[in-house]
Amino acid sequence: MVKHWRPVVAALATVALVGACGSDPEPTEEQAVQPATTSCASSGELTMWERSGGNKQMVDLLVEAWNTKNPDCKVALTYIPHTEMVGKIAQGIASGEVPDLMGMDLIYAPQFEKAQQLVDLTDRIKSWPEIATASKGHMTVATYEDKLYGVPLYADVSALFYNKDLFTKAGLDPEKPPTSLTELKEYADKITALGGDVKGYYLPGNCAGCNIFTVGPLMWASGAKIEATAEGDEPLTGDGVKQVLQFARDMVKAGNVHEGDRAENGETFHLQFGTGKVGMMGTGNFNITLARQQNPNMKFGIGLLPGVTPNSSASFIGGDLVVVPRGSKRVADAVNFMKFLLSDEVQVEVYAKALNLTTRTDMVDNKYFQAEPLVQDVAKALDVGRTPYTLTFFEQINSPQGPWLQMLQKAYYTDESLDTIIADAKKAMKTVASQG
Structure with missing residues (x-):
């Protein structure tokens, strides 16, 4: 859980990032904008990458909750060593071999957004009421030139x-x-x-x-x-x-x-x-x-x-975002997974129940945090938190x-x-x- 502030020796090579840039292909029927739900948009297994060294316990619980609710489009989660994650993402995007969605150390998101390596989700998620109370630090780095590229996966x-x-x-x-x-x-x-x-x-x-x-x-x-x-x-x-x-x-x-x-x-x-x-x-x-x-x-x-x-x-505010790499064929399902993460039920019955911070500030007043005042105290930091953007x-x-x-x-x-x-x-x- 503490890896996000330890010195990270990661290859943030400009060549690898920029080399895959180009015009996006025409969206397929599945990629076309659909109203978001917390369930499957299509059937078949979803692939997800997440870095090791983050909050594995929380991510495992979230994926388990999604899979229980959505047996027809379960998420297959793969952990990538945190020192290799950035390079692997860049290589995957360049080769077209990308997961359907992924967790990303929030601090590196602006670099991938600028290089057009992530799917622009603005039209799909900007009107969600949950976005208004999502962690400000996460949403700051999930935004590039007024476009939205992700939502919080977990917060530290x-x-x-x-x-x-x-x-x-x-x-x-x-x-x-x-x-x-x-x-x-x-x-x-x-x-x-x-x-x-x-x-x-x-x-x-x-x-x-x-x-x-x-x-x-x-x-x-x-x-x-x-x-x-x-x-x-x-x-x-x-x-x-x-x-x-x-x-x-x-x-x-x-x-x-x-x-x-x-x-x-x-x-x-x-x-x-x-x-x-x-x-x-x-x-x-x-x-x-x-x-x-x-x-x-x-x-x-x-x-x-x-x-x-x-x-x-x-x-x-540290932690991870959930984003969609450029080239994903399951954008609608990835967006529904994001909607699921931000839902009232998951915020309370998965995040809060496990005594992890909710990623929406309006969900900190819940029965689990009320029984554990220290978590409620630390959650107050979300309101004064920020994340460097560079x-x-x-x-x-x-x-x-x-x-x-x-x-x-x-x-x-x-x-x-x-x-x-x-x-x-x-x-x-x-x-x-x-x-x-």
């Missing part, structure tokens, strides 16, 4: 997890998480003062994706913009960039993070909160189950990731050698001028964007 969002036991020991109100960076620092100081191996905060030091997932929202909540969306666009704008870097530097200097955090490359990121030795940590909804499995007796709560101004907040996300942000992580490491662990650090990162990001 970042939020502030905090250890109520440590709050109580430190004299803090366990029902009131910090609502600003100033409070976050103050609370961390008090928790670290408990001594032993306890620290007030967790800051991953060698994981680009972990930081865009958890530190990026601190900047967004403080009014900053991070990535260059395209050539000529200015990255790292707004006072919030420097303010958050200073906040993080202060946390490190105050001893509020474990020394070992500096080496965190994403491999053990998801296991840190459940140790019980971290007071507060930006992490994802998946950590509810993981922390309970690791530390059943630990009491914890969830708040939103704050900014400089009190009660400001933001979140990174054709060069890996090169600017997710690469372990990229400018984003280099900037953060200098800010966290050196005394170099923050203005100089930011200026260098700006220049590098703009160069990457101009080559995209």
Whole structure:
């Protein structure tokens, strides 16, 4: 489930993407626009690809639910290694050997949309009432030049997890998480003062994706913009960039993070909160189950990731889209599968019942979440969430050698001028964007 923020070494080759571009063939009778339902448009097995390392448990449940309802057009699901997914999709489109539908790491969707590798679904889905409340982050990257190419398959969002036991020991109100960076620092100081191996905060030091997932929202909540969306666009704008870097530097200097955090490359990121030795940590909804499995007796709560101004907040929305690759012969069935995913029944009886986030914000008030307040708390992040939109996300942000992580490491662990650090990162990001 955590792979989407770990550094992804994927071949996003322009040649492979552009080489398959051309004029779309005339739609067949099956491809012609039909009113969407949650059932089969035609008979026969549907093929679907999904990346490994995502939320396999959730995807398996969704496919099982569809197959139970639609035995005449069951989905045959194949998992592709996440490091191979992008290249395999591009090759499949170029050769015409594509699945009928597929799950796609949402962050890479704009690149395929621009290259015309996905079927334009605008006329089929734009009028659905469910689209209005579908995850904003997902729908942002599912859109290119006002055309729609997919809907959410599943969602991961970042939020502030905090250890109520440590709050109580430190004299803090366990029902009131910090609502600003100033409070976050103050609370961390008090928790670290408990001594032993306890620290007030967790800051991953060698994981680009972990930081865009958890530190990026601190900047967004403080009014900053991070990535260059395209050539000529200015990255790292707004006072919030420097303010958050200073906040993080202060946390490190105050001893509020474990020394070992500096080496965190994403491999053990998801296991840190459940140790019980971290007071507060930006992490994802998946950590509810993981922390309970690791530390059943630990009491914890969830708040939103704050900014400089009190009660400001933001979140990174990650996860996957379900899309239709160019060349699919079963577009109508693929669209019906999307309608099925967004239906009230599936949102509640499949997503929520499994304690996974619903992908529609109007479905979070349901019986399963009411019985599990932590899921309802983390679902609030959907309303303040966003997803970066750029054709060069890996090169600017997710690469372990990229400018984003280099900037953060200098800010966290050196005394170099923050203005100089930011200026260098700006220049590098703009160069990457101009080559995209």
